[in-house]
Amino acid sequence: MNITDVKTDIKNKIIKPYYIFAGEEIEIQRIYVEKIAQVLGYKVIRPECIADVWNSIITPTLFDTPAVYVVRDDKDLMQDEVLQNQIAQNNLNGNIIIHLLTTLDKRTKYYKSNSDKIVLFERLTTDMLLKYCQRITTLNKRNSERLIDICEHDYSRILLEIDKIKAYRARNTTLTDDQIFEQFVEDGTIAIPPQDAVFDLVDAILKRNIKQSYYLLDQCKQIGEANMVILSVLYTNAKQVLQVQACESPDIVKSTGLTPFQVKCAKEKCGNYYNDELIDMLRLIQKIQKGIITGQIEDDLSVNYLLVNIL
Amino acid sequence: MIGQRYLLERINGQVERGRFPRFAIFIGEKGSGKKCLASTIADYLKYPISFVDTKVDSIREVINTAYKVDMPVIYVIADCDNMSNAAANALLKVTEEPPHNAYFILTCENEENLLQTIRSRGVTYMLEPYSYEDKCDYIEERGVPEFEEDENFILEVASNCGEVQQMLNMDVHQFKTYVDLVIDNIAEVSDSNAFKIGDKLALKDDADKYDLRLFWKAFRSVCTDRMKDGEDPLKYARAIAITGDSLAQLNIRGINKQELFDVWLLNIREEWL
Numbered sequence: 001m002n003i004t005d006v007k008t009d010i011k012n013k014i015i016k017p018y019y020i021f022a023g024e025e026i027e028i029q030r031i032y033v034e035k036i037a038q039v040l041g042y043k044v045i046r047p048e049c050i051a052d053v054w055n056s057i058i059t060p061t062l063f064d065t066p067a068v069y070v071v072r073d074d075k076d077l078m079q080d081e082v083l084q085n086q087i088a089q090n091n092l093n094g095n096i097i098i099h100l101l102t103t104l105d106k107r108t109k110y111y112k113s114n115s116d117k118i119v120l121f122e123r124l125t126t127d128m129l130l131k132y133c134q135r136i137t138t139l140n141k142r143n144s145e146r147l148i149d150i151c152e153h154d155y156s157r158i159l160l161e162i163d164k165i166k167a168y169r170a171r172n173t174t175l176t177d178d179q180i181f182e183q184f185v186e187d188g189t190i191a192i193p194p195q196d197a198v199f200d201l202v203d204a205i206l207k208r209n210i211k212q213s214y215y216l217l218d219q220c221k222q223i224g225e226a227n228m229v230i231l232s233v234l235y236t237n238a239k240q241v242l243q244v245q246a247c248e249s250p251d252i253v254k255s256t257g258l259t260p261f262q263v264k265c266a267k268e269k270c271g272n273y274y275n276d277e278l279i280d281m282l283r284l285i286q287k288i289q290k291g292i293i294t295g296q297i298e299d300d301l302s303v304n305y306l307l308v309n310i311l
Numbered sequence: 312m313i314g315q316r317y318l319l320e321r322i323n324g325q326v327e328r329g330r331f332p333r334f335a336i337f338i339g340e341k342g343s344g345k346k347c348l349a350s351t352i353a354d355y356l357k358y359p360i361s362f363v364d365t366k367v368d369s370i371r372e373v374i375n376t377a378y379k380v381d382m383p384v385i386y387v388i389a390d391c392d393n394m395s396n397a398a399a400n401a402l403l404k405v406t407e408e409p410p411h412n413a414y415f416i417l418t419c420e421n422e423e424n425l426l427q428t429i430r431s432r433g434v435t436y437m438l439e440p441y442s443y444e445d446k447c448d449y450i451e452e453r454g455v456p457e458f459e460e461d462e463n464f465i466l467e468v469a470s471n472c473g474e475v476q477q478m479l480n481m482d483v484h485q486f487k488t489y490v491d492l493v494i495d496n497i498a499e500v501s502d503s504n505a506f507k508i509g510d511k512l513a514l515k516d517d518a519d520k521y522d523l524r525l526f527w528k529a530f531r532s533v534c535t536d537r538m539k540d541g542e543d544p545l546k547y548a549r550a551i552a553i554t555g556d557s558l559a560q561l562n563i564r565g566i567n568k569q570e571l572f573d574v575w576l577l578n579i580r581e582e583w584l
Contacts, residue, residue: 286574
């Protein structure tokens with residue numbers, strides 16, 4: 001099932017008793033839930049899990065109107081096949097169940113038996129988000145695209161950031177949306193998410209750029225990059241730098257067995273450490289990795305410990 | 312089975328008294344005959360044997376089966392050194408109270424790589440070292456190499472029957488030449504070229520290259536010979552110590568072989584330069 005099918009259901013007012021909304025686009029999911037409730041004239045109830053309200057759903061009442069029950073990541077519902085069968089048999093007394101899934105595991109039995117009910121809400125395309133942005137702000141195209149990139153195509157976050165711009169503009173009528181946006185990006189009010197910084201960190205370390213190394217290490221920690229990965233990438237790069245730096249032959253590629261691209265990258269980082277320092281670095285990285293594996297060195301402090309010793 | 316006399320005697324006695332544990336752990340280095348011993352026990356007990364991998368799904372499946380079968384089966388979960396925690400935890404349930412018709416045998420190289428909770432529930436059997444005669448018997452059984460020199464080299468380097476077999480499968484003369492070449496040139500080449508020494512070694516489980524453990528054992532053996540011949544004993548003694556240290560680290564769960572080899576290489580070079 002895709003979003004268009006749900007749209008058609010809403011348009012024809014033929015709502016199925018059970019939907020599964022999956023994907024990261026929470027705001028759009030919310031809009032669809034509201035639309036379904038609106039079309040049917042039902043209220044939206046958000047219980048912790050379906051089991052809590054199962055009696056209310058299956059017991060016919062004279063006075064209560066049916067409702068749209070929305071649950072998020074209900075593990076009981078995913079595992080209880082009896083409950084799933086009852087839902088599948090449409091014994092819901094006119095009630096609607098919408099199960100929101102944060103992550104969709106296609107290997108599960110739940111996915112396989114309910115694949116016809118799953119609607120995947122993927123991130124909206126840049127063009128669609130651009131239309132949304134330009135409908136509610138006066139941001140120019142370039143800044144709108146930048147905002148979409150900063151928010152990583154997350155519609156909910158785009159709306160939150162636009163709210164900030166609107167609230168600020170309400171007090172400072174002289175500034176345009178574009179000026180406010182640029183100011184917010186500059187001062188961090190609209191925060192740019194940390195990017196994959198491992199390779200930049202490794203470059204900074206091998207270029208002996210102390211300040212940049214610590215800054216990028218913080219970035220890596222913010223995005224939860226594994227220390228073992230950092231150490232491993234650094235080891236490989238440091239070894240390549242040593243191989244290139246120590247090479248006496250004019251044909252470095254043949255002599256070292258590295259690819260031309262690896263040699264080119266390594267050459268950019270040559271000359272910042274003596275060969276002996278690089279050798280010590282390799283030894284230390286290996287020692288730290290072994291220490292992490294055997295529990296002798298605290299994982300959280302491992303890269304800091306390395307930087308203190310080599311920079 | 313060749314070797315393991317005392318261990319087999321002990322196990323035989325347990326089997327005769329009906330006291331062989333339902334959860335046993337066999338510990339011994341690669342090639343020491345852990346799986347072969349399990350098969351021998353299956354023959355003693357006259358039960359079928361089933362080899363299981365260490366994936367969590369396989370372990371869960373085997374546990375489910377073990378409760379259902381109506382005749383005794385020996386389940387061998389081999390090479391548990393790199394077993395995930397999820398798999399080990401799945402196994403814990405069955406180790407506390409093994410099903411009536413099941414014997415579980417775990418094999419691993421390093422006891423430390425197993426969860427303490429698993430170790431404490433099983434009866435541990437350490438495989439015995441193989442004597443010179445055991446290895447000779449094995450070679451006799453499998454076919455003696457063409458040259459006596461190769462046979463002697465195998466007997467010096469290999470410390471168990473598995474390694475003897477590994478060496479019988481390779482061109483021993485070529486392997487020895489490679490080891491000699493490494494020893495002669497390791498300190499002569501530049502830092503840049505030195506790392507290429509590892510190109511012929513299976514640092515990432517490449518099947519067609521020399522096993523790192525075997526290479527280090529051969530390196531140690533050749534160094535010992537040269538030391539005995541009176542060639543700069545201190546130099547070779549240090550190299551033997553460094554190699555022994557690296558060999559011990561090879562048993563650490565999750566160790567990066569490539570990095571371990573690089574550091575060994577750098578240490579030898581530092582010592583010999």
